[in-house]
Amino acid sequence: MYRRVIFSFFASLMVAGCQAQSQPLPKSERLNPEKVSAIAERIDSQYPKLSSELRGQMLNTVVRSLDEMVFIEGGEFEMGDFGAPCDFDQTNMGTWPYGYEPDELCPITPKFDDDYLHQVRLSSYYLASYQTRLGDFDLFRTSQGLPLFDAEYRDREDLQFRYRKNNPASLKDWQEAKDYCLWLGQLSDYPVDLPTEAQWEYAARNRGKYVQFPTDTGSLNYGYNIPRDEDTEVHSVGSFAPNPLGLYDMAGNATDWVNDWYDADYYRKSPVDNPLGPKTGTQKVRRGSDFSESNWQSANTVRRWPDNPVQRNHYSSTSFRCAIQSDQALK
Numbered sequence: 001m002y003r004r005v006i007f008s009f010f011a012s013l014m015v016a017g018c019q020a021q022s023q024p025l026p027k028s029e030r031l032n033p034e035k036v037s038a039i040a041e042r043i044d045s046q047y048p049k050l051s052s053e054l055r056g057q058m059l060n061t062v063v064r065s066l067d068e069m070v071f072i073e074g075g076e077f078e079m080g081d082f083g084a085p086c087d088f089d090q091t092n093m094g095t096w097p098y099g100y101e102p103d104e105l106c107p108i109t110p111k112f113d114d115d116y117l118h119q120v121r122l123s124s125y126y127l128a129s130y131q132t133r134l135g136d137f138d139l140f141r142t143s144q145g146l147p148l149f150d151a152e153y154r155d156r157e158d159l160q161f162r163y164r165k166n167n168p169a170s171l172k173d174w175q176e177a178k179d180y181c182l183w184l185g186q187l188s189d190y191p192v193d194l195p196t197e198a199q200w201e202y203a204a205r206n207r208g209k210y211v212q213f214p215t216d217t218g219s220l221n222y223g224y225n226i227p228r229d230e231d232t233e234v235h236s237v238g239s240f241a242p243n244p245l246g247l248y249d250m251a252g253n254a255t256d257w258v259n260d261w262y263d264a265d266y267y268r269k270s271p272v273d274n275p276l277g278p279k280t281g282t283q284k285v286r287r288g289s290d291f292s293e294s295n296w297q298s299a300n301t302v303r304r305w306p307d308n309p310v311q312r313n314h315y316s317s318t319s320f321r322c323a324i325q326s327d328q329a330l331k
Contacts, residue, residue, distance in 0.1 A: 023052065026060050029067045030330050036063055042187055047143060058143060061136045062187050069126040069324055070246045072199070077208025079201055080117040080267055081108050081302045084212055090296040093219045096210030108212060112303045116267040120198050120208075123274055124327035127195055127203050129246050130237040131254060131319045132180060135165030140180050149314045166236040168254040168319035174284045174309035177257045177320035184322055190330070194259040195323035197304065198275050200287045204250045204301040206243060214250035214288070214301050216241045226252040226295050234291055234316040251299035254319035255286040262306035284309045290317035 025036045039062055043055050050058075083105030085098050097105060107115060138148055148154070149172065154163045162170070171177055178194055185192030195203075204214035211218040215225035222228045225241040235253050242248045250256075260266075260277025262285050277285070286305040289298035311318065324330070 023056055026063045028063050030069075031063065031066060032331055035331065039063065039188055042189070046187075050143065054139070054142065057139055058187070061139055062184060065128065065136070065184055065322070066188055066190070066324075066330055068129045069330065070129045070203075072125050072127050072203050072245065073207065074122040074124040074327065075202075075207055076119060076121040077202055077205070078117050079120045079198060079208075079270075081114045082117060082210050084108050088212075090213075090220045093212050093217075096212075108300050109303050112305065113264040114267070114302045114304050118267050118270055119272050120202070120270065120275060121273050122198060122202055125195070125199055126324035126326070126330070127199065127247060128321035128323070129242065130248050131168040131256065131321045132177075133165060133237060134163065134167045134169050137169035137176075137180060138165075140183055143183075161233055162316055164236055166238075167234055167316065168237055168249070170314040170316045171257065171318045171320065172311050172314045174257050178259070180320075181322035185324075191325045192322050193325055194257060194320060196274075196276055197258045197260040197285050197287065198270075199323060200256060200258050201301060203245060203247055204243065204287070206245060212300050213295075214243050214247070214299070216243055220295055220299070222295070226299060227291055229294055232291055249288075250301075251288040252295055253291055254317050255288045255290050255305065257318070257320040258285050258287055260285045262304070264306075283307055286318065292317060 025033065025040060028036055036059075040059050043058050043062075047055055047058070082096065083102060084093075085100060086106040088098075141148060149170070150163070153159050169177075169180075181192050181194050202208045205211045206218075213220055213226070215221070217225065220226050221241075227235060227240065237253075238248045240249065240252070243250060261279070261281030262283040263278040263281060266278055283306040286307050287303075289295065289303070293299070
């Protein structure tokens, strides 16, 4: 009897393994089949107790996330508040410095410790074209044995808009964003992490150009490349036109956590090459703007937003996107 039980147990494992191996691999626009197979084997090895369905969802998420990465060619730019006309037209920003001398321009932001212009030189990297989707973040939490946040509210009809799978992932603390990106990196065997503050601004400004708003035109076209100010609910990712690099929702929907600690004086002592931010701190940096803000004031490319790394709740106004810290081609 004992031998039959042991044989049955191992037979069930073999069947489960064969089922996992026999499932068709997702097709990737960027990765070769050998890489996709290696990711599948890594998931099966690290999460043998999860169902084949969940492992398949994880594989699809990792492959899609890599396919959606945008290669950002590195370069040098002047980081910080470069100025705008004192009476600017938010819908038609034109080309900086808009016919003025730079010293005649007014600050884009009245505060936020972004006034000190400084040179930054970045290596090439990849940045996610979309903010991390709530459905992918839920899958990550499930894979780690964590409950879905706000589970008691998710079945309420009046709150369904908050928990759509294609919404930006709602975060309670910065570490959740960091852990998700590292999880993608572990499964893909690529150096995935949060972007640095400098990487975020460089990409939002279309590789460091003097662009005030991170939209397709650098101006605000309400309802097309930015939410309307009266739209005070979160939108699904990719609802509006991307910037010229193909990056969606760099402002106007949810803010992005970046990797850096916050220091009000950091711009004055930032290294030129690939700055990583202060080594320590008490607050982390958020970039972009959220749906509760006035876009002409907040949806610019230069504002840096210090915030406590741990919030009270999972707020739909706070999200993130991952970066691959490598200049090598994905294959």
